[in-house]
Amino acid sequence: MKNQNNISPRQLSKNEKIPYNLLLLADETMEAIEKYIFNSDLFVVEQEAEVIAVYALYVINQEEIEIKNIAVSEAHQGQGIGKLLLQDATNKARDRGFKTLLIGTPDCAVKQLSIYQKAGFEIFDVKKRFFIENYPEPIFENGVQLQDMVMLRKFLQ
Numbered sequence: 299m300k301n302q303n304n305i306s307p308r309q310l311s312k313n314e315k316i317p318y319n320l321l322l323l324a325d326e327t328m329e330a331i332e333k334y335i336f337n338s339d340l341f342v343v344e345q346e347a348e349v350i351a352v353y354a355l356y357v358i359n360q361e362e363i364e365i366k367n368i369a370v371s372e373a374h375q376g377q378g379i380g381k382l383l384l385q386d387a388t389n390k391a392r393d394r395g396f397k398t399l400l401i402g403t404p405d406c407a408v409k410q411l412s413i414y415q416k417a418g419f420e421i422f423d424v425k426k427r428f429f430i431e432n433y434p435e436p437i438f439e440n441g442v443q444l445q446d447m448v449m450l451r452k453f454l455q
């Protein structure tokens with residue numbers, strides 16, 4: 299999917315199948331995903347009836363909303379779809395009157411951090427030991443054990 303101009307993520311209705319295969323690219327366990335997914339709004343991008351990208355928006359309070367999960371299928375990464383999802387989430391959060399959009403990522407996730415910072419997010423907090431305390435098994439990425447979650451935010455108004 300090289301031309302991203304006419305991609306418009308659509309909201310998944312509650313009776314549709316949740317694309318766990320994609321959500322698991324961004325979050326290690328089903329148990330962790332199920333802590334937020336049933337209370338999130340899910341938005342998907344489809345190509346020929348296949349879901350190729352997803353993000354989940356979770357309301358924290360009247361002012362803050364968080365992207366709890368964002369994933370693009372491996373075959374479609376690096377083509378601008380992630381960037382488009384971040385812009386779409388920003389627009390939806392702003393249209394719904396929220397003041398701040400949040401997103402978290404492991405402290406060692408250099409690629410994700412740079413993608414979010416390029417999309418206008420700034421680091422404002424670190425949840426120390428998040429990946430140790432919230433997951434049953436140690437998680438390793440690129441040989442590094444995940445420990446802390448970096449929280450980023452984008453002001454919308």
Ligand code: COA
Binds near residue numbers: 325378381
């Ligand atoms: N390293 C560094 N920068 C990269 C990159 C890489 N491997 N891949 C893409 N980028 C840059 C792009 O050049 C682009 O920058 P630009 O705006 O200056 O052109 C920007 O990041 C966005 O790229 P895009 O193609 O829109 O990203 P994507 O469609 O691959 O989506 C993810 C990004 C993270 C959602 C996607 O890679 C993914 O699903 N990864 C697995 C799940 C995951 O890690 N989710 C996030 C959990 S915190």
